Amino acid sequence: MAIVTGGANGLGRGAAERLAQSGARVWISDIDPRVEEIAAEIGAVGRLSDASNAAHVDDLFAECLAEAGTIDIVVANAGMGGGAPVVDLSDELYRRIMAVNLDSVFFTCRAAARTMLAQGSGSIVTVSSVFGRDAPAGSSAYGASKAGVIAITQSLAKELAPSGIRVNCISPGHMATELYWSALRRRAAASGRSFEETTEDERTQVKLGRFGTPEDFGELVAFLASDAASYITGQTVNLDGGLQMG
Ligand SMILES: NC(=O)c1ccc[n+]([C@@H]2O[C@H](COP(=O)([O-])OP(=O)(O)OC[C@H]3O[C@@H](n4cnc5c(N)ncnc54)[C@H](O)[C@@H]3O)[C@@H](O)[C@H]2O)c1
Numbered sequence: 001m002a003i004v005t006g007g008a009n010g011l012g013r014g015a016a017e018r019l020a021q022s023g024a025r026v027w028i029s030d031i032d033p034r035v036e037e038i039a040a041e042i043g044a045v046g047r048l049s050d051a052s053n054a055a056h057v058d059d060l061f062a063e064c065l066a067e068a069g070t071i072d073i074v075v076a077n078a079g080m081g082g083g084a085p086v087v088d089l090s091d092e093l094y095r096r097i098m099a100v101n102l103d104s105v106f107f108t109c110r111a112a113a114r115t116m117l118a119q120g121s122g123s124i125v126t127v128s129s130v131f132g133r134d135a136p137a138g139s140s141a142y143g144a145s146k147a148g149v150i151a152i153t154q155s156l157a158k159e160l161a162p163s164g165i166r167v168n169c170i171s172p173g174h175m176a177t178e179l180y181w182s183a184l185r186r187r188a189a190a191s192g193r194s195f196e197e198t199t200e201d202e203r204t205q206v207k208l209g210r211f212g213t214p215e216d217f218g219e220l221v222a223f224l225a226s227d228a229a230s231y232i233t234g235q236t237v238n239l240d241g242g243l244q245m246g
Pocket residue numbers: 005006007008009010011012029030031032049050051052077078079080081100104127128129130171172173174175176177178179180
């Protein structure tokens with residue numbers, strides 16, 4: 001059984017589809033009210049569940065475990081974009097970004113680790129961002145939350161390695177999802193340039209010359225979660241078309 005948080009749209013949906021195609025039973029959790037019908041479209045089960053709420057996460061894992069017996073793969077993917085220059089960032093937006101991007105990963109990893117330690121196996125994939133290693137202006141909260149995801153991954157990987165449970169992190173770059181299009185719209189508005197010009201600027205920063213896709217993400221999740229990656233743990237892998245090489 002696999003759980004993908006934030007799996008109703010974007011990258012999470014790509015991961016859920018890819019895992020389902022490889023034969024895994026998949027549960028998707030999301031705050032999108034359409035989660036059950038979206039999950040059904042890809043042969044998965046959908047649950048309305050807020051990953052930034054510890055009780056929601058624990059209930060989700062308990063229900064899934066009762067139904068499936070084991071939880072073998074967990075993808076802590078739920079997240080949000082947004083931000084502002086530090087001098088303009090409200091307490092409310094700062095707290096929300098940290099809750100949705102960082103608390104959610106901690107709660108999901110904790111529930112996954114408890115389950116996997118009890119069953120003696122499993123693989124966890126967390127989702128950071130290239131901004132977790134190099135945050136641009138206007139991304140202090142987002143970058144801090146994503147740097148925190150890398151730290152959780154490293155610490156948990158060390159805790160779980162003696163039990164053979166692996167924990168790895170994916171750092172996406174510019175990926176073609178709603179989260180990224182919204183960020184581009186904000187950047188275009190702030191610079192006074194058109195959306196098209198801003199998009200083209202960002203595309204040309206990517207060495208491979210294109211934005212990443214949910215399918216690219218699904219492939220890397222499937223690899224990291226599989227036995228093909230059985231000697232890989234504690235790593236943060238950029239999925240960014242060469243955007244960040246140094
Ligand atoms: N798209 C990019 O360019 C990019 C780059 C770097 C990192 N990421 C990260 O990848 C992950 C997925 O992003 P995406 O681009 O697919 O975004 P998206 O907005 O397309 O999809 C995010 C999904 O998460 C869900 N979600 C949001 N808050 C939630 C919560 N509290 N509980 C449960 N579900 C919640 C949304 O409803 C949505 O279905 C995020 O963690 C994001 O920070 C994305």
